[in-house]
Amino acid sequence: MRITDLLDKRSISLNETPKTKSEALDRIIDLMVASGKINDREAYREQVYAREEESTTGIGEGIAIPHGKCDAVTKPGLAAMVVKDGVEFDALDGQPVTLMFLIAAPNTKDNVHLDVLSKLSVLMMDEVFADALRNAKSADEFLDIIIDDYEDLVRDNRELTTRVKELEEKLAYFDEMKESLSQSVILAQETAEKVKASAADESANLINKANFNATRLIEEAKSKASEILRDATDEAKRVAIETEELKRQSRVFHQRLLAAVEGQLSLASAPEWEELLQPTAIYLQNSDVAFKEVVEKVLDEYVPDSNDAASFDATRQFTPDEMAELQRRVAESNKQVKDFSNPDVDETNDITSTPVYFGIEDSFESEVANFPISAPVDEDNDSEQEATVEKNLNETQTFKLNISE
Numbered sequence: 001m002r003i004t005d006l007l008d009k010r011s012i013s014l015n016e017t018p019k020t021k022s023e024a025l026d027r028i029i030d031l032m033v034a035s036g037k038i039n040d041r042e043a044y045r046e047q048v049y050a051r052e053e054e055s056t057t058g059i060g061e062g063i064a065i066p067h068g069k070c071d072a073v074t075k076p077g078l079a080a081m082v083v084k085d086g087v088e089f090d091a092l093d094g095q096p097v098t099l100m101f102l103i104a105a106p107n108t109k110d111n112v113h114l115d116v117l118s119k120l121s122v123l124m125m126d127e128v129f130a131d132a133l134r135n136a137k138s139a140d141e142f143l144d145i146i147i148d149d150y151e152d153l154v155r156d157n158r159e160l161t162t163r164v165k166e167l168e169e170k171l172a173y174f175d176e177m178k179e180s181l182s183q184s185v186i187l188a189q190e191t192a193e194k195v196k197a198s199a200a201d202e203s204a205n206l207i208n209k210a211n212f213n214a215t216r217l218i219e220e221a222k223s224k225a226s227e228i229l230r231d232a233t234d235e236a237k238r239v240a241i242e243t244e245e246l247k248r249q250s251r252v253f254h255q256r257l258l259a260a261v262e263g264q265l266s267l268a269s270a271p272e273w274e275e276l277l278q279p280t281a282i283y284l285q286n287s288d289v290a291f292k293e294v295v296e297k298v299l300d301e302y303v304p305d306s307n308d309a310a311s312f313d314a315t316r317q318f319t320p321d322e323m324a325e326l327q328r329r330v331a332e333s334n335k336q337v338k339d340f341s342n343p344d345v346d347e348t349n350d351i352t353s354t355p356v357y358f359g360i361e362d363s364f365e366s367e368v369a370n371f372p373i374s375a376p377v378d379e380d381n382d383s384e385q386e387a388t389v390e391k392n393l394n395e396t397q398t399f400k401l402n403i404s405e
Contacts (some may be wrong), residue, residue: 004147005121006078006103012033012139014082024087025066028102037104040072046106047072063124067103076112079103079143082134083328099124099134115191136161270302277337 011031029045038044047068051057058064079102086096101120105112124130129145136142260386 002080003116003123004143006076006116007036007080007143007146008037008077009139011077011079012142013080014136014142016081016176017085018083018087021087021089024083024089024097024100025052028066028079028081028100031081032077032102032104035077035079037075037077038072039074040078043072044068046070048102052271054101056090056092058089058093059121059124059355060091060093060095061124061127061130062091062095062098063101063161064085064089064091064097064099064100065103067105067117067119069105069107071107073104075106076116078102078116080133082136084134097131103184121404134286219224321330 013027013031016027018027025048026045029041029048031046032038035043047070048066051068052066052358056064057066079101081100083096083098083100089097091097103116103120105116123146132145133142167308248268335355
């Protein structure tokens with residue numbers, strides 16, 4: 001509903017001079033009654049004063065807009081009054097009121113008075129428009145100012161409405177974009193959370209796998225180390241056992257070697273060597289005594305000494321050739337004894353058995369045969385004794401020494 005539709009020339013007064021607020025209210029109520037829209041002045045007046053008692057309707061800037069809604073109003077209406085000198089109205093800014101508008105609204109569900117009040121408030125915000133109304137010369141001019149300004153206001157309102165609609169459409173578009181962006185952000189956040197959770201799970205899996213592999217490698221290393229240690233221990237035990245076995249064998253070999261060496265030394269230190277190593281000449285010089293002992297042992301009977309034995313010189317019975325041969329053999333025997341005293345030892349320290357022959361067997365028989373035997377011999381046992389003597393002589397003629405390990 002437009003403001004111009006509510007105004008009536010009968011409800012407009014441009015030169016009022018009330019002295020108080022109540023006079024101003026009563027005068028503008030009379031203007032509303034004059035427009036023919038109020039059927040009960042007192043009822044309407046009571047409603048206007050009741051509203052004014054709640055709070056002042058002086059909105060400031062010299063403007064007041066009292067209003068009332070009751071059954072005494074037959075149709076919506078608007079009254080206007082100009083107070084040139086102003087009147088105290090208990091306005092919000094404390095300034096006197098010079099321009100008043102009274103709104104009448106029927107007691108219906110439609111809040112017409114609130115709509116009119118809103119439009120008037122917007123119009124009164126323009127000081128130029130308010131001053132033009134105060135300076136109007138007639139009711140028609142007053143109405144024209146309102147109409148012109150209201151049309152401008154309506155036009156501006158339409159433009160603003162269109163602009164608001166466009167802005168609302170843009171706002172809706174931006175809201176949609178905002179919603180889309182919000183959904184995108186939410187989706188991105190959810191994706192990021194999923195990626196983060198997946199990365200955390202993957203990281204945990206990698207860490208667990210790494211820990212498992214590390215534990216497995218450590219266990220394998222420990223097992224390998226234990227196996228190597230066991231093998232080394234077994235090898236050390238085997239080497240120790242073999243070493244002890246070699247030591248035992250070495251001790252046995254050493255004992256046997258000592259026994260063999262001691263046996264050879266005992267054999268080499270036998271007293272028979274002294275007699276065997278005497279010069280042949282000395283042996284031959286005493287051969288009659290030895291021969292006598294042999295014969296007595298063989299014949300098992302005493303052989304009496306010969307008178308010629310004390311003056312017998314065995315060397316004088318040898319020819320020069322025999323003496324030379326005897327000396328040669330003695331020298332050869334001495335050389336063999338000397339070589340035996342310094343035997344060659346090979347790399348393995350093995351001592352080869354070397355038989356030693358004393359070269360006297362050939363001449364010994366002839367030399368013994370030339371020895372005079374003064375002892376009587378029994379003719380009955382002659383052949384048997386000769387065989388026994390020959391056997392003993394053969395055993396005595398050859399001496400052989402075997403030196404073995």
